[in-house]
Amino acid sequence: MASHFVWTNRSKESLALDLKNPRDLKILKEILIKADVMVQNLAPGATERLGLSHEELQKTNPGIIVCDISGYGSHGPYRDKKAYDLLVQSEAGMLAVTGTEAEPSKTGISIADIAAGMYAYSNILAALLERGKSGRGRRIDISMLESMTEWMSFPMYYAFNGQPGPSRAGASHATIYPYGPFETGADGASVMMGVQNEREWAILCRDVLEDASLATDERFANNTLRSRNRAELKKIITARFSELSADEAIDKLDKAGIANASMNDMQGVWKHPQLRARKRWIEVETPGGIVPGLLPPGVDDISQVNIAEVPAVGQHNEAIFAEFCVSEE
Numbered sequence: 499m500a501s502h503f504v505w506t507n508r509s510k511e512s513l514a515l516d517l518k519n520p521r522d523l524k525i526l527k528e529i530l531i532k533a534d535v536m537v538q539n540l541a542p543g544a545t546e547r548l549g550l551s552h553e554e555l556q557k558t559n560p561g562i563i564v565c566d567i568s569g570y571g572s573h574g575p576y577r578d579k580k581a582y583d584l585l586v587q588s589e590a591g592m593l594a595v596t597g598t599e600a601e602p603s604k605t606g607i608s609i610a611d612i613a614a615g616m617y618a619y620s621n622i623l624a625a626l627l628e629r630g631k632s633g634r635g636r637r638i639d640i641s642m643l644e645s646m647t648e649w650m651s652f653p654m655y656y657a658f659n660g661q662p663g664p665s666r667a668g669a670s671h672a673t674i675y676p677y678g679p680f681e682t683g684a685d686g687a688s689v690m691m692g693v694q695n696e697r698e699w700a701i702l703c704r705d706v707l708e709d710a711s712l713a714t715d716e717r718f719a720n721n722t723l724r725s726r727n728r729a730e731l732k733k734i735i736t737a738r739f740s741e742l743s744a745d746e747a748i749d750k751l752d753k754a755g756i757a758n759a760s761m762n763d764m765q766g767v768w769k770h771p772q773l774r775a776r777k778r779w780i781e782v783e784t785p786g787g788i789v790p791g792l793l794p795p796g797v798d799d800i801s802q803v804n805i806a807e808v809p810a811v812g813q814h815n816e817a818i819f820a821e822f823c824v825s826e827e
């Protein structure tokens with residue numbers, strides 16, 4: 499079973515219909531007479547051809563909320579252009595600010611898909627509140643490009659009015675230094691560290707790098723100079739960290755009050771002590787067996803929510819037909 503399927507379908511009911519089959523399309527339309535919300539991401543124009551547009555559905559269900567998700571929106575010159583997550587990242591400028599100076603990079607997760615989903619979610623909640631006052635539903639038009647571009651506002655404003663945008667700096671911050679990963683020596687692991695102001699810089703020099711004179715070195719006297727001379731400064735920091743393991747480096751940084759983080763791989767996240775201490779892991783049933791799952795952020799205890807299994811495709815057809823009083827005939 500695909501990891502994406504497990505992640506996105508926990509606690510959902512699964513209804514499987516073939517919308518090219520007139521009988522199944524009729525069943526869906528009957529369900530939508532009583533439904534609160536329909537979310538769809540078919541190609542633009544597909545729901546209109548199927549008779550599933552908001553304009554059509556509101557004739558029998560004035561309160562229905564229809565959320566249409568597409569790559570570029572329901573109109574405009576890119577309306578019919580194919581859109582996959584990485585392509586939208588590219589169109590929205592994400593690749594221009596992600597990666598190294600030599601090569602752009604995508605993010606490690608499907609961030610354009612997730613951005614569109616989050617804006618669909620928040621807009622649907624707002625529409626439900628609005629319907630509670632007006633009694634009427636509405637159509638929501640979510641574009642992956644617009645969702646991703648909203649999340650790109652910081653680098654866009656940085657480059658406003660023809661100014662150059664932030665440079666690609668790999669895992670390091672583009673404009674603040676030292677702020678990024680630094681290799682340690684004893685175990686070959688890296689530690690992420692961030693210095694945000696001159697006070698922290700002086701403390702780092704004195705208590706971690708054990709060379710207070712660096713704080714007044716003219717090459718590193720302020721953040722602009724540290725960022726400009728980051729190659730030289732990185733050599734100095736790495737030389738000191740080469741004497742330490744990752745755990746030792748983190749311990750020194752913690753004691754000095756310098757922000758830091760472990761460079762975890764996926765196994766490190768599975769075993770993360772903070773997630774375990776806060777009892778964030780629960781067991782979730784899937785068609786392939788039990789897997790661990792995270793409690794939703796903001797939920798303190800499993801008793802506060804209904805955590806159900808990851809369903810098999812079509813597992814709840816009969817139950818949903820019964821709930822909406824429709825027949826397969």
